[in-house]
Amino acid sequence: MSMPESKSEPPLDPLPQDWQRALAVVAHPDDLEYGCAAAIAAWTDAGREVTYVLATRGEAGIDTLEPDECGPLREQEQRASAAVVGVDAVEFLDHKDGVVEYGTALRRDIAAAIRRHRPELVVTLNYRDTWGGLYWNTPDHVAVGRATLDAVADAGNRWIFPELTEQGLESWGGVRWVAVAGSDRPTHAVDATPGLERSIRSLLEHRTYIEVLTDEDPETYCRTFLTQNVQAAADRFDGKPAVPFEVFSR
Numbered sequence: 001m002s003m004p005e006s007k008s009e010p011p012l013d014p015l016p017q018d019w020q021r022a023l024a025v026v027a028h029p030d031d032l033e034y035g036c037a038a039a040i041a042a043w044t045d046a047g048r049e050v051t052y053v054l055a056t057r058g059e060a061g062i063d064t065l066e067p068d069e070c071g072p073l074r075e076q077e078q079r080a081s082a083a084v085v086g087v088d089a090v091e092f093l094d095h096k097d098g099v100v101e102y103g104t105a106l107r108r109d110i111a112a113a114i115r116r117h118r119p120e121l122v123v124t125l126n127y128r129d130t131w132g133g134l135y136w137n138t139p140d141h142v143a144v145g146r147a148t149l150d151a152v153a154d155a156g157n158r159w160i161f162p163e164l165t166e167q168g169l170e171s172w173g174g175v176r177w178v179a180v181a182g183s184d185r186p187t188h189a190v191d192a193t194p195g196l197e198r199s200i201r202s203l204l205e206h207r208t209y210i211e212v213l214t215d216e217d218p219e220t221y222c223r224t225f226l227t228q229n230v231q232a233a234a235d236r237f238d239g240k241p242a243v244p245f246e247v248f249s250r
């Protein structure tokens with residue numbers, strides 16, 4: 001089944017700008033770099049604070065590397081790639097790569113991060129079963145995306161996870177939007193032009209992973225992939241290359 005022509009789809013609205021803090025919650029190192037780093041670069045340029053929370057260290061992601069060796073390496077690459085787009089705070093929740101379970105433990109960890117950082121915008125990655133009906137999604141992405149959407153409500157309710165309150169993490173109901181990158185049903189977008197070059201360098205920081213993934217020159221691979229991605233949304237965003245998001249308002 002093919003996707004409908006994007007030309008026939010309604011225009012994407014600009015993502016709301018009246019916020020100061022964003023928390024991006026994803027499963028693996030590289031999820032944000034494949035998904036939306038150009039938008040993140042634009043946000044930090046504008047003086048907004050963005051924090052990354054990763055459920056795992058991506059330790060099962062490279063066939064030729066033992067997880068014990070791979071985890072710390074990918075953590076290091078993730079920190080470097082975050083720095084390229086102006087993000088200094090990167091946290092890891094230490095769930096197990098490849099077998100992340102949707103459930104209250106994951107929701108609690110994400111709710112705790114939301115209460116710690118008190119964001120107005122939460123960003124996550126495609127939580128649906130497939131990528132646009134074409135490719136099967138991974139269970140980690142599905143679990144983390146869904147748990148993130150759910151944890152936004154958990155973070156705002158002091159009677160859910162009262163143990164977090166006991167740890168000094170007061171409830172936070174100030175999340176106004178959850179923006180899902182990589183969704184096949186986008187509603188909003190961010191102009192990718194100012195952040196595109198940095199998003200390419202940001203993805204390139206995952207060098208070990210990319211060198212195993214492709215025989216292509218890593219820079220050519222990253223540039224081609226990300227440029228095509230943002231061009232694909234231009235038809236629905238006034239001809240501008242864009243990072244699309246499916247936005248849930250609260």
Ligand SMILES: [Zn+2]
Nearest residue numbers: 027028031141
């Ligand atoms: Zn991933």
